[in-house]
Amino acid sequence: MKRKIVILVIMAAVLISTQCYGAAAGSSAGRQLAFEKIESEAAVVKVNALNLREGPSTDHPSICKLAKGQTLTVMGRIGDWYAVYNPDTGIVGAVHGEYISIGDGDSITVSSNNAASTSGENAASNAKVVLSEDEQKLLELVNKAREEKGLEPLAVDENLMKVARIKAKDMIDNNYFSHQSPTYGSPFDMMRQYENTFKSAGENIAGNKTVEGAFKAWMSSDTHKKNILNSGFKVTGIGIVSSPTYGKILVQQFIGR
Numbered sequence: 001m002k003r004k005i006v007i008l009v010i011m012a013a014v015l016i017s018t019q020c021y022g023a024a025a026g027s028s029a030g031r032q033l034a035f036e037k038i039e040s041e042a043a044v045v046k047v048n049a050l051n052l053r054e055g056p057s058t059d060h061p062s063i064c065k066l067a068k069g070q071t072l073t074v075m076g077r078i079g080d081w082y083a084v085y086n087p088d089t090g091i092v093g094a095v096h097g098e099y100i101s102i103g104d105g106d107s108i109t110v111s112s113n114n115a116a117s118t119s120g121e122n123a124a125s126n127a128k129v130v131l132s133e134d135e136q137k138l139l140e141l142v143n144k145a146r147e148e149k150g151l152e153p154l155a156v157d158e159n160l161m162k163v164a165r166i167k168a169k170d171m172i173d174n175n176y177f178s179h180q181s182p183t184y185g186s187p188f189d190m191m192r193q194y195e196n197t198f199k200s201a202g203e204n205i206a207g208n209k210t211v212e213g214a215f216k217a218w219m220s221s222d223t224h225k226k227n228i229l230n231s232g233f234k235v236t237g238i239g240i241v242s243s244p245t246y247g248k249i250l251v252q253q254f255i256g257r
Helices: 002-025 133-148 158-173 187-193 211-219 222-228
Strands: 035-045 049-053 062-067 071-078 081-086 091-096 100-102 107-109 128-130 200-208 235-243 247-256
Touching: 035 128, 062 091, 071 100, 081 100, 133 211, 133 222, 133 235, 133 247, 158 187, 158 200, 158 235, 158 247, 187 200, 187 247, 200 211, 200 222, 211 222, 211 247
Parallel strands: none
Antiparallel strands: 035 071, 035 100, 049 062, 049 091, 071 081, 081 091, 107 128, 200 247, 235 247
């Protein structure tokens, strides 16, 4: 609850800052800017290091650095700047539009999650989610391995992506490496907490410097390989975050419905 309040306070500060900047810019002819609200558009960082700033100009101090391939949620725009939310850290700030890719160009179609089917509020069939460069790489490696065995490729599930990303970050935040989370319990408990329905499910986790290294280790392990090549699994969610200990923490979750 406290974290949600902090996020909302920071978000409000960024939006107020952008609105004030627009008013000041309006005092010069031809520079009048207005804040435009955007309904949770996805974006990906295009450059190796991008400053996330407190407000929409280079005059504002940097909050932190964003890495290439990081996924952001765009909340609004003023001129060439965007107010964005980083779902991995919960930080809100502003970035210049030149350095992010927004919209369908970097997104892939994902499967609809049927968790809400009993209420009649099914997810849209054309739902989309943006994968980071590492997440996309792992998906391609896994589906190539499945294709070589004559199996259908795994579809990316929007809701399961959320769970895998949260699990990966939870391992970093709470300094553990285990399928059993001190925060959420087992992978299956966690999936259910986030309203995923399934007949069968599995989870692979890894700590490795590279995606390729983690995938190779999984394929050398009978239990991990079985998850990757399980014909009953139809959809997947992937979460990959930077780790000071391993280089990267990787979580891939699988569901069969």
